[in-house]
Amino acid sequence: MKPLGPIPAGYAAVDGVLAIGGQPVTHWAEQAGKTPFFVYSANHVRQRVAELRAAMPKRLSLHYAVKANPFPPLLSLMTELVEGFDIASGGELEIVRGAGVPLDAVSFAGPGKRDVELEAAISAGITLNLESEGEAARAIAIAEKLGATPRLAVRVNPDFDLKGSGMKMGGGAKPFGVDVERVPALVRTIRQSGAEWRGFHIFAGSQALDAEAIADTQAQSLALAARLAQESDAPLPQCNLGGGLGIPYFPGDTPVDLKLVGDKLAARFADLPDVLADTAFCIELGRYLVGEAGVYLARVVDRKESHGEVFLITDGGLHHQLAASGNFGTVVRRNYPSAIATRFDTPVEEEASIVGCLCTPLDKLADKGGFPRADVGDLVAVFCAGAYGASASPASFLGQGPAAEMLV
Ligand SMILES: *Cc1c(COP(=O)(O)O)cnc(C)c1O
Numbered sequence: 391m392k393p394l395g396p397i398p399a400g401y402a403a404v405d406g407v408l409a410i411g412g413q414p415v416t417h418w419a420e421q422a423g424k425t426p427f428f429v430y431s432a433n434h435v436r437q438r439v440a441e442l443r444a445a446m447p448k449r450l451s452l453h454y455a456v457k458a459n460p461f462p463p464l465l466s467l468m469t470e471l472v473e474g475f476d477i478a479s480g481g482e483l484e485i486v487r488g489a490g491v492p493l494d495a496v497s498f499a500g501p502g503k504r505d506v507e508l509e510a511a512i513s514a515g516i517t518l519n520l521e522s523e524g525e526a527a528r529a530i531a532i533a534e535k536l537g538a539t540p541r542l543a544v545r546v547n548p549d550f551d552l553k554g555s556g557m558k559m560g561g562g563a564k565p566f567g568v569d570v571e572r573v574p575a576l577v578r579t580i581r582q583s584g585a586e587w588r589g590f591h592i593f594a595g596s597q598a599l600d601a602e603a604i605a606d607t608q609a610q611s612l613a614l615a616a617r618l619a620q621e622s623d624a625p626l627p628q629c630n631l632g633g634g635l636g637i638p639y640f641p642g643d644t645p646v647d648l649k650l651v652g653d654k655l656a657a658r659f660a661d662l663p664d665v666l667a668d669t670a671f672c673i674e675l676g677r678y679l680v681g682e683a684g685v686y687l688a689r690v691v692d693r694k695e696s697h698g699e700v701f702l703i704t705d706g707g708l709h710h711q712l713a714a715s716g717n718f719g720t721v722v723r724r725n726y727p728s729a730i731a732t733r734f735d736t737p738v739e740e741e742a743s744i745v746g747c748l749c750t751p752l753d754k755l756a757d758k759g760g761f762p763r764a765d766v767g768d769l770v771a772v773f774c775a776g777a778y779g780a781s782a783s784p785a786s787f788l789g790q791g792p793a794a795e796m797l798v
Pocket of ligand 1: 455457458476499593596597632633634635674675676677678777
């Protein structure tokens, strides 16, 4: 048997069936009217935000990185919980607009912003995290044409990365951000243009579980922000310290020690250089806020044996949950946390692989895991499905159609 990832805290059985938001998933399957579907738990998200608020210094604002999960009801919930939103495209701009997110709380990062996207963002009063000198020049020219004052920040390509992060976003040659030594000149250009100068965005990596590494990166980011503000001879209204907090997906992963991160950041905040005395700080998080709040549910449509191995064949698959199949940026495939949702309190009885309905051997949700004996009609749950699930999977592949989504 191969181990499964750890099921996140907060999930229990009611009458033997996995419950979310106090109701068994069989209830949510009826509400969805079809399988597969994603359920996102509002309470789970609220609790996660409360834990962060309790651990982090008051001075630190929270932003939500929309690309983790842009489901509109979830965004509406987030407007009650966080101070800002980070988007990465004109498409996400329209989604946050539609969900009623206040646009002056939105910032826009991401390489390759088209002129039409810059125009829409400037018109909406969104802060642009500029990724290059070329993008800055286009933004300034577009604002002039519109007769608008653009709100401009610089995304810095830091000269360090987040150790142990699943995705390195800084350090060395990158398509993201402006290299450190070129930042002061760009800041001067922006301020001379008459734009509203907003500050720095420093994002060094993602999906880290090591609290010491996260704290080190935050300390390095603060030092870099101070140095660049001084060299640019500019005040620093805002500094986005990036994110990086990960969640346990795989066997052996353990949650981030939030208290350690919060205590170390509080100590840094208590000892800031003068140039950062009036700076507003934020972090931007995606998966940490919503990842564990989501569960993907699919129904077993066939049970078969081949060469002595059991396959539970479901109506779901990698077209909805690409990451769980191991095809979204992992080197070695390991099992996400998963379970037979309709037999949630039954002990392990057999080894089985949970697969999807696509005609590819890549379509595997759990490889040789230990499960209770499941049959046609049972529901399987894949956890940690609240981030990079529905919107980060090839839903059109093989014509199976999208999964339903619900916030409960
Ligand atoms: C993707 C991304 C995030 C969110 O990353 P998570 O790992 O989901 O927290 C935050 N900021 C930027 C700039 C990103 O590209």
